[in-house]
Amino acid sequence: MDILNNSKPLKAVLVGVQLPRVSDEETQGSLAELSRLVTTLGYQVVGQTSQKRSSTKSATVLGDGKMKELASWTGGTGVVGPMVVKKKHKAALRFEKNQEEDDFEIEEDFEDVPEESEDLSLDSASEVPREKAQVVIFDCDLSPSQLRNLESATGAQVLDRTGVIIEIFSRHARTKAARLQVEIARLTYVAPRLRETAGGEDRGGGGIGGKGAGETSIELDRRKIRDRIKELKQELSAISQEHITRRSRRNQEISVALVGYTNAGKSSLMRALTGSEVLVADKLFATLDTTVRVLYPESRPKILISDTVGFIKKLPHDLVASFKSTLDEAANASLLLYVVDSSDPTFRSQLQVTKSVLDEVGASDLDSILVLNKVDRLSSEEREKLQQEYPDAIFLSAHNKEDVANLRLRLIKHFETAMIDEEILIPYDVQGAIGEIRAKMRVLSENYDNRGLTLTVRGHVQDIEKMRKKFGI
Structure with a gap:
């Protein structure tokens, strides 16, 4: 993914695949979310397209017509070229060279006849894009062979949703634990997608006496990655043990974990509740590290507030596994605050995503309170409808001091009921x-x-x- 390090903003085209039983609204909503992810990476989205397909298992995911349309964005051929070039014996190469020289001498006696060019024009209903894209990003997971086929047909760098999310995580990781977790997920993602470099040769003969094939360069690289992942997991295990020790010291104290979709306003609410300098940014996955602070003004007994990593649809399983030690902070909390952006029309599905991920780490059965954040962006009619739909939820804006004070009292009251x-x-x-x-x-x-x-x-x-x-x- 070296293209991601380019300082120049690259232009990207997004591709969605609408599977059976997936509505148009869900497809467009997922593409809009992908657009925000891509923008977070610093790309400029110049267009998007989607196609209804029965599955994503075909060689290029898309149909032939849609592939040609996609290639018009990147200047590619829209056709998958040969993937493997067989090595030829030196004698065969000399023979071909001599044959080419003989053919050239014969062709000098004839006039040049132009070949008929292949028709790659778009359907008349399609518009030829004004801007060319250097990157194609699919809103689904792609296999290594699909990535190769699509890059061959489009002539551009191709990424999938998982690759984009992992890259964002790697840029935003700050603590050592977060960097280790992201690196494990990144290497796990990269290993099966390694490709043989041009001129890649076997690394000498294998076995005793030099008999048998040696390790190819790609096999050696994959082995190095496996060894590196093992080292990283050992480092992470040591750090996780420290986190477990710290957590055990806090086990006798009351703790509240803020959980929810990325960019729902958890960090803003964390800062408002604790008065601490927590990073707040209007971008996806600004927070990857768990931060624990005391509720302020301090109550008796004191209440600890923890900010956790945000979730997103189609969150890569490797990332969930890697961040398990971080998510354990939520699994060991006394109370979960489900924070949602009430101004986002898709917050219901986002809430379901949050609950699904927490279910994976065994935190779905804990006591919880729903917090509908960013109500200052709602009209009075929208707020009234939501209050009827969620009568037990807390409605607030993290920037409103009175709302935050009421939430603080609600938390204290919640824990005092068991006293x-x-x-x-x-x-x-x-x-x-x-x-x-x-x-x-x-x-x-x-x-x-x-x-x-x-x-x-x-x-x-x-x-x-x-x-x-x-x-x-």
């Missing part, structure tokens, strides 16, 4: 109990007398029992 109120008498000679109680429980009242300090606290039953046992009170 009890109890009086605890702390004698004056008991040291350290007051500080620990204030850190883990909410103090409702306090009263001093000759016996000591009596606190009325609100907390979890298990925390109160541990406190009594630890300090003998």
Whole structure:
């Protein structure tokens, strides 16, 4: 994918494949999302096309007519050329050279007769594109052979949706864990798509005595990739162990995980709830690393808020697997906040995608609250309809301080429903109990007398029992 590193903005044409039982709206919505992904990479989208197909298993995915139409965007032939060129013996090459020289001497005696050119004109109903594209991007996964066939027919670089998403992830990964996770997914994606370079030769004879075929260059490259993936997984395993250790320390604390589709406003809400400097950007997958901060103003007991990686339709399975350690933050949360962009007409399907991915990591059965974000972009009629459809949801704008304050109170109230109120008498000679109680429980009242300090606290039953046992009170 070296073309992705080109500093010059490249022009891209998008291709959608509409399968049976997929509506026109879903196809166009998916293409619109792909356009945002491609724009995030810095490409300029100059056009798009789609075709209804029974499957994506054919050699070029598209039909012959649509292939020629696509080739008109890139200047290709629209026809798949030969993929394999057989090596010839030196004697055969000398014979062909001599034959060509003899044919040239004979042709000098004849007039040049122009060959009939192949008709590659578009259907009369199609328009010839004004701008040529250097990249063709399909809104589906392509096999290695399909990629080769399409590049041969279009004469352009061809990418699929998975390749685009992995490239975006690799650009946005900042922490060591995220970089390792993305690199594993990228190498897993690249390995089967390696192609033999021109002039690739066997690496000498194999076996004892030099008999047998040696390793080809592509086989050697794939072996190197497998070895590298193994190394990366070992590094990631060590880092994941550190994350598990940190997470175990926080297991006794209340935690809320913000989950949802990419660009739904999770990071903006995270910043508003915690007052922390979390990266906020209006682009897809701006956040890949889990960030954990304390709810501000701090409550008692304190509540931890974690921002997680965003999801998207057709999220590559390798990325889900690689980011499992990151998604475990959501799986171990006390509460999930499903954050959706209420102004996006497709947010219902986006919510379903989020739930499907969380189901893969075993986090779908946790307590959850639906947060409809960006309500400031809705009309009063749209908001009223959504309130009727989702009566238990929280409607807010992450930029509205009053909305964020109400969400904070809702979170505190949610966790307090599982707490009890109890009086605890702390004698004056008991040291350290007051500080620990204030850190883990909410103090409702306090009263001093000759016996000591009596606190009325609100907390979890298990925390109160541990406190009594630890300090003998």
